[in-house]
Amino acid sequence: MSDSTRFDGQSDELRRFGARVREIRKWRDLSVRTTADLAGLSYGFVAKVERGEKPVNNRQTLEALALALRVDPGEFTGVPEKAGRATVDSYDAANTLGDLLSGWWVGEVPDAPGRPLPEVLSGLMEFHASRNRSGKSGAGDYPTQVAKLAPLIRDLLAIAADPVVGRQALAPLLTAYHVAGSISARLRVPSMPSMAAERMKQVADLLDDQVWQSVAAWGRAHFISSTDRPRQYALAVSAADAAPPDRLETRGMSNLTAALAAAAQGKGDLAETHLSEAAALAERIEPDVSPWPAGIMQFGRTNAGIFHVSIGVELGYGPRVAEIAATVRPETISAARASAFWTDFGRGLMESRKHRDAGVDALLRAESLAPSQVYRNQFVRAAVSHALPTAHRDATGRNLRGLAWRMGLAPTG
Template identity: 25%
Template sequence: MPESSDTHIGDRLREARKRRGLTQRALASASGVSVSLIRKLEQQELRDTRMETARALAVALRLPTSALLHHGDAGEGAEPGEPWAQVRAALAAPPHAPDLAGAEPTAGGLSDALRDTERLFASDRFTELATVLPHLLRDADALDTDDARARAVRVRLLQLTGWLLTQNRQFDAAAHALDQALINAVDRLDGAATVTTQCWLLLRTGRLAEARTLAEQWADETEPRLSRATADELSTWGWLMLRMAAASVRDAREGQAADALRMAGAAAAALGREHTPGEDWLRTFGPTTVVLKSAEHESVTGRPDRVLEAASRVPIGDLRPTSNNRNRHLLDVADAHVRLRRYADAVDVLQEVRAASPQWLPQQRYARDILSRVVRRRRTLTPEMRELADAVRLPL
């Protein structure tokens, strides 16, 4: 990955080391990275290093890895899509890039690095992810895909990358990442998890019939016996039914949507609780998830009173503030308030989302649409409304 335009990784490494009061030799001892490599980075003889090496140095310095890989914030004024140029390039690059300084990537090391990075995905930290992902993708390409663990790590990274790029409207790159994840899926459930995100991508690009067909095909092939199914099987199948329902309701097939939502509800009832397969927060499914999606369906069909009724049954305080569930649901709640002319309530909900996920909200056209309707119907705007208009990039 090209170095940052502001400072070199060596400059950031030297500054962080000095701030911690460490010599190069002490940092080498704490991190397991050779003194020679640390010296070469700080003297800018090397432009970059492996993700595992950067992570080892960051852990020893008690810093996020992204703080070494990138300095500063891209800022909200950047052109849409600009932060993702290096991620797109890493996805398109041929495998087995030239060796970089530092330890050769290993499945275990990359798995640890990815685990550290998942909190950035879960909290919508897009700026940091745009910095870290190219390094992860490059190192994943250098792994031996004949090794089962290496393959699983690479697929998980591609799944998350596809989800993130879909979130940020980088649809072509997202499709490429998800196609690669599906090709390399380690088993049927892993493939179905990728398909769930593919269906979401199709929904976001208006390809409703394709999304419905894909979800239905995979749901038929993975349908479990509810009385014997494992929790992972129920979660995976339940999400496919939710995608099928979402595509159907948007395609004015309310009967099919209701049937699919009812079957998802049956899977959730069999689980009896929210379940997260393999600690994969993207695949969390259960009774609360079904209620969230039920509210979404009521929103799509223009029944704001039912949206708020469903919302009253959602334990918002118990939900993690991620774009995958709570935040998207809260946009439906804000939209319902606007439809019912409760503009102050809608603004309060949008402020709540902004506080939880400030980098996510500006990417949401839905949020801009909601706030634009508030603005049109108000003679004057409160300071909070003006701040929100700037935050969601509402055109003047």
């Protein structure tokens, strides 16, 4: 045995991904060459992906393959859960959200318990706080979050129909709908995030307030399907332009969404332009993370920096993202966003074997904050699977194999 240990099951994740690409390609009756041409990729790269020899480690490549084969990117990336219970709970959560978003429109009154507004608002604030805590029952625990969120939305819908206090329930309801869209996007439920965006717009129209209408416009851009990045970019730019000048948070987040949409299309210069605009806006906000609006945007210097790291990885900066990461204070933001920072930072470092130890350490920090969020990340799964064949018999190798096991990649040998 050499100083690196190989596992019979180490490439299962890459083989599974490649087999799904090949299956869809054949179903579409396309050759590897044609698929590569349509995706703007090399023939050799696509062939290696199908054989499980190459990871797909950025959004641009993943979405290019999906566009060439005319499927949603999620068709390639079904994440096997280690525990059957987790799968059932996730499906139940998705169904609960679907019933809630499609079953009740703003203005209709569900059969809610009828709790008073102060109690519901207090419950919503506690919900926002709990979903952003670290650990297994906090950030990334979507079934638990849905179980808490659904009754809050029902209560807010009932209160919104009250002629006396109804208007006070609308803005909190809009933020609750955004969380519903965010969770459904994480659970990869098609069409549901866009349905949440429609509910946000309904609430904003009732408020008849440009501030909240611009938040709803950003939500629409934020939740648009990744299969149409050009449209996402256009909507994000429009939301930034329409946001009131005194609400820097909406303009800032819209620019960050535009930057991500540009980067996913390989338009690095355009992405950097929007990142710079967002960073300039963040400097005009006193805290590193703005508390407005409660629980959804978290705009400020920290989030702008996290987006910069993520987009840097997308654009192929690799270990150079360390220069950007050094300016970010992830401890000032929610566990979910801090985990996203360490996830992308770790992915960037792991692109170089020289920096792999630091990359694995970063992924472990991300896991400690939001384990489920890390386990579901397609790009982390690809990076870990790709690194396993050369995992040494040292502390980093043990940590990498342990992470792979917890992710359900289950190395053997």
